[in-house]
Amino acid sequence: MATPPTPPVPTEPSQKAQSSPVFVAVINELNVNIDQLNKRRLLIERIEADLTARYGCQNRLITYLLRFGHSRTLMHTGDIPHIESLLNSLSGAEQINVLLHSPGGDGTVIEKMVEMCRAHLVGTNKKLRVIVPNIAKSAATLFALGADEIMMGYCSELGPIDPQVPTSVSGTTQWVSAFAFVEARDKLMKQITTAAKKKEPTVGLLQQLAGLNIPFTDEMENQIEFAKKTASTLLSKYMLKPKFPNAARRNRKAREIAGKLLSKHLFPSHGHYIDGSTAKQLGLVVELLDKDAALWKLIWDFYIRCEIQMNLMGANPGMIKTKLFEAGNGVSLITQDSP
Secondary structure (H helix, E strand, C coil): CCCCCCCCCCCHHHHHHHHHHHHHHHHHHHHHHHHHHHHHHCCCCHHHHHHHHHHHHCCCEEEEEEEECCCCCEEEEHHCCCHHHHHHHHCCEEEEEEEECCCEEHHHHHHHHHHHHHHHCCCCCCCEEEEEEECCCHHHHHHHCCCEEEEEEECCCEECCHHHHHHEEECEEEEEEHHHHHHHHHHHHHHHHHHHHHCCCCHHHHHHHHCCCCHHHHHHHHHHHHHHHHHHHHHHHHHCCCCCCCCHHHHHHHHHHHHHHHHCCCCCCCCCEEEEHHHHHHCCEEECCCCCHHHHHHHHHHHHHHHHHHCCCCCCCCCCEEEEEECCCCCCEEEEEEC
C-alpha cells in the first residue's frame, strides 16, 4: 500500500496561525457560543409563543440573570442601560415577561426598573410578569412585587426583603441584616429602662449603648422603612389593584404583606426559602406551573442554557461572566468582572 503524501508545512504566517491549536480552540469556542445563542433565541421564541397563546395577547420575554457567589454581582444602577437596550428591542408587547435570577442588590433602583419595564407596555391588556426559574432573593423579590403576577415552578424561590449591609468580621466581609443593628439598640434600651425601674445599676448597659454607632443604626432603621415603603407602594400600585379596588383596603393589605416579608419571626434568616405556595399564602399573585408542564420545561431548558453560557470561557480568560441580559431578537449583553 502506498504511503499517503505528507501535507506541506505551512510557511505563510496566517496559515501557521490558522493551523495552531489555539486558533482552532478559539474558533470552536466561538462556534459553541453562536450555536448556544441561536438555541436560546429559538427557546425564547417558543416561550413567547406559548405565553401569547396562553394569555391571548402579544407577549415578549427578556432575561435578567446574575451570577451567584460573586461579591459584585448585584442589581444596581449600572444595569439600567442594559435593561433599556432589551426593552427598546421589543415591539408591540402588551405583556412583558422578565425572567429573573438574582441574589438581590440595591433596592433603591428597583422602582425605576419596574417603571421602565411598564413604560414599554402597549395595548389594552398591559401586564408585567416576573418569571422565577430558580432564585429571586432580596431586592429581586422586591422587583417581583412590582409585577402584576409572578410565575414560579416547583423549585422557584423568593426571599425576605430585609436590607443587608456588608460588615467586616475578622477581615472577612459578611452581609448582616439591618435588623441586627436596630434590635441590638432596642434591646439595650429596654434593658436600661427595666434596670432603672428596678433601681439596678445601668452603667455597664449605658457603656454598651455608647459603644453603638447610633447614627448608623438610625440609618439601618431608615433602610428597613424604605424597603417596607417600596414593597407596599409597588404592591398597592400594581399587583393588588385588581383584587382590592378600594384604595384604603388595598394599601392596608400591601403594608401587611410587606410587613410579613420583613418579619424576622416568620423568616428568621435572610436566605429563608419562600416557595410559590408560601408566596400565595402571603397574598402575592402567583401562577404555579407544574414540573411536568410544557411551559415550565421550556423555561427550565432556557434557564439552564443561560447558566451554561455564563460558565463558557469568554473573550478574556482572566475575567468571569457576571450578568446576562438577553431578548429574543438576538440582543445578548454579557458583563464581566475579575474573579
